[in-house]
Amino acid sequence: MNKETYSIIGMHCASCKALIERTLNKTEGIKSAQINYGAEKLTLEYDPTKI
Known part of the structure; x- marks a missing residue:
């Protein structure tokens, strides 16, 4: 598993967060x-062999 953090720009409300x-x-x-x-910020934990 990999864990990475990304910047998320342009979210306007909590509904955007929930949808993403x-x-x-x-x-x-x-x-x-x-x-x-x-x-x-978005933090993802993922399996790079499946993405």
Whole structure:
């Protein structure tokens, strides 16, 4: 598993956060997707062999 953090720019509300997290967490190979809305950061844990 790899863990990386990315900047997320342009989220306008908590609904954006929820939609992005929900979509990523349904993606094969992604173990965890968590967004810190205030910091505009996405932390992903994923299996690089499946993405």
